[in-house]
Amino acid sequence: MSPILAKNKCSPASDDVLSPGKIVWKRFRRNKVAMIGAVILLVLVVLAILAPVLATHERDSIDLGNREQSPSTENFFGTDRQGRDLFTRVLYGGRISLTVGIVASSLQMVIGVIMGCLAGYFGRWVDTIIMRITDMFISFPFLALAITAAAILGPSIYNTMLIIGLLSWTETCRLVRGQFLSIKQMEYIEAAKASGLSEFRIIWRHMLPNSLAPILISATLIMATAILVEAALSYLGLGVQAPIPSWGNILEPARSMTVLMRMWWLWLPPGLLIFISVLSINLVGDGLRDALDPRLKN
Amino acid sequence: MSNLLQVKNLNTSFHTEDGVVRAVNGVSFTLNHGEALGIVGESGCGKSVACLSIMRLINHPGKVEADGILLEGNDLLQFGEKNMRSVRGNEMAFIFQEPMTSLNPVFTVGFQLQEVIRLHQGLNKHESWKKSVEMLKMVGIPHPENIAKEYPHCLSGGMKQRAMIAMALSCEPKVLFADEPTTALDVTIQAQILQLMHDLRERINTAIIFISHDLGVISEMVDRVIVMYCGRVIEESETRNIIKDPKHPYTIGLINSKPQINEDIEKLVPISGSVPNPLHMPSGCPYHPRCDHAMEICAEEMPEKTEVSSDHYVNCWLYSRKGGQIINNE
Numbered sequence: 001m002s003p004i005l006a007k008n009k010c011s012p013a014s015d016d017v018l019s020p021g022k023i024v025w026k027r028f029r030r031n032k033v034a035m036i037g038a039v040i041l042l043v044l045v046v047l048a049i050l051a052p053v054l055a056t057h058e059r060d061s062i063d064l065g066n067r068e069q070s071p072s073t074e075n076f077f078g079t080d081r082q083g084r085d086l087f088t089r090v091l092y093g094g095r096i097s098l099t100v101g102i103v104a105s106s107l108q109m110v111i112g113v114i115m116g117c118l119a120g121y122f123g124r125w126v127d128t129i130i131m132r133i134t135d136m137f138i139s140f141p142f143l144a145l146a147i148t149a150a151a152i153l154g155p156s157i158y159n160t161m162l163i164i165g166l167l168s169w170t171e172t173c174r175l176v177r178g179q180f181l182s183i184k185q186m187e188y189i190e191a192a193k194a195s196g197l198s199e200f201r202i203i204w205r206h207m208l209p210n211s212l213a214p215i216l217i218s219a220t221l222i223m224a225t226a227i228l229v230e231a232a233l234s235y236l237g238l239g240v241q242a243p244i245p246s247w248g249n250i251l252e253p254a255r256s257m258t259v260l261m262r263m264w265w266l267w268l269p270p271g272l273l274i275f276i277s278v279l280s281i282n283l284v285g286d287g288l289r290d291a292l293d294p295r296l297k298n
Numbered sequence: 299m300s301n302l303l304q305v306k307n308l309n310t311s312f313h314t315e316d317g318v319v320r321a322v323n324g325v326s327f328t329l330n331h332g333e334a335l336g337i338v339g340e341s342g343c344g345k346s347v348a349c350l351s352i353m354r355l356i357n358h359p360g361k362v363e364a365d366g367i368l369l370e371g372n373d374l375l376q377f378g379e380k381n382m383r384s385v386r387g388n389e390m391a392f393i394f395q396e397p398m399t400s401l402n403p404v405f406t407v408g409f410q411l412q413e414v415i416r417l418h419q420g421l422n423k424h425e426s427w428k429k430s431v432e433m434l435k436m437v438g439i440p441h442p443e444n445i446a447k448e449y450p451h452c453l454s455g456g457m458k459q460r461a462m463i464a465m466a467l468s469c470e471p472k473v474l475f476a477d478e479p480t481t482a483l484d485v486t487i488q489a490q491i492l493q494l495m496h497d498l499r500e501r502i503n504t505a506i507i508f509i510s511h512d513l514g515v516i517s518e519m520v521d522r523v524i525v526m527y528c529g530r531v532i533e534e535s536e537t538r539n540i541i542k543d544p545k546h547p548y549t550i551g552l553i554n555s556k557p558q559i560n561e562d563i564e565k566l567v568p569i570s571g572s573v574p575n576p577l578h579m580p581s582g583c584p585y586h587p588r589c590d591h592a593m594e595i596c597a598e599e600m601p602e603k604t605e606v607s608s609d610h611y612v613n614c615w616l617y618s619r620k621g622g623q624i625i626n627n628e
Contacts, residue, residue: 019449020403020404020449123358124358186399187394187395187396187399187400188399188400188401188402188403190355190394190400191392191394191400191401191462191465192402193355193386194353194355194386194387194391194392194394195386195387195391195392195413195414195417195465195466196383196384196385196386196387196388196414196417196418197383197387197413197414197417198383205413206402209404209405210402210403210404212404
């Protein structure tokens, strides 16, 4: 046997090769707080998926004789101003809110990653143009721009996704660009070029997987933001429109002082769920950051 | 032997904000099938840039110009990017200096070999995997079928360099550029890698262009040596001539600044001064500010290529008739 192998720390019995993914999962699992976040998130997702099964009432059935009832065994979370069952609506609202969060953050990620790849890899004028575009987006206050866009496009669930996605890609773009600028200098990229791989393949198969860690972390955090923005827009009546429920527009009656002071069941459950979902997503994101940070590698 | 690679008057310049850096200046050479050519010079003399230029791997703001870079008669400068890609890794391969960072950390060693093999040889997944393992075995990696499944961080530097050699040779290239492949390795591994490259060269009959600053390494590996200084070829001959009978004062300096194991030398003689700033090249011969034999003409005009003995060329006024003076440098 060659003396080189004796120095090799990894076992040559390759049945349990530690792939980067396995290493990250192993470290993530050890992080209790992040695991709690992940479990809560999973529960919320399952509740949203199972909404039709768990719902106790028809989602949009109005019962004006039974308005603004406080929680009871008949209506777990009480009823709203049109007499609709709030428990049912909050369950379905979770579907909408989480979907908007996922779709919007996926959309911004696709745009951000593509733009960031182009800017970071090709540099020069491509970089200049893309960076100036992101500067333009960043120089507006996000919510003001989102509200204006919602007012122009008209409020709907699809427009909400579109607005959030189209307005928040700049952060990912800058992140990916920064990653690419440093990865481009690595010798393995030079080696990949020297072995005749196409530029597309180098970007897609060699550079992107190497910048996946920060992209993944930022994607989770941006998803939390997307849920918050959806809630904010819907709360203002510019997002998802009734009768489709979302956690944001269930909160809408809380704009009135009477509701806020006397009818806590109208706004507490959806508010709490927004808080919990955003918190658990952020916990997962932090856990991922710790698990993926190369400086913590032992 | 026929010409495999012919480089004519290669010029590579970098147009930076501070000015134009001429990294390679009028370099010409020919390489025959199966020949090993060494390029020697200090850091920054343009050895690596010359080779990267031949493979057209110089990025903006670099610019490659030449009267021709002929690979078996085809001018690579006329090739489109797509044709060039089928040359890279297939007919010409490159081994980099730093094995620790030359493999992509997120893929297994086998996957990376497989990728190149599939690209150029059109083998399917199973066949290319078999070939990858075969290549790893050829470069002397024990348990190649297990190592192929490992990620690069599990391999030592010597193993990684072996894997890089396997990757470079996987498509049996006609020309292999080895850019200081042993510099980053410790001495015992160096010897193994050199031995390996020597054996493989005979087996595959690949022509090697071996870049190094180490004349000792060069003398064991190659048939012919080019000495470069500031982007120019200053001496060219068979290895034996360069080592035993160097002509250019710079080559003499390089040899004198290296300890010899079989000679009793009191003191090593370094070359005085340092490499000139590439933005402000001295006039005339770039070596004249550091040269002990510098004459007036050295600062004024570039010396021409002169044949001092059969197949031994020097660019130095000391050996040119125009210089007026031929000294005996014993």
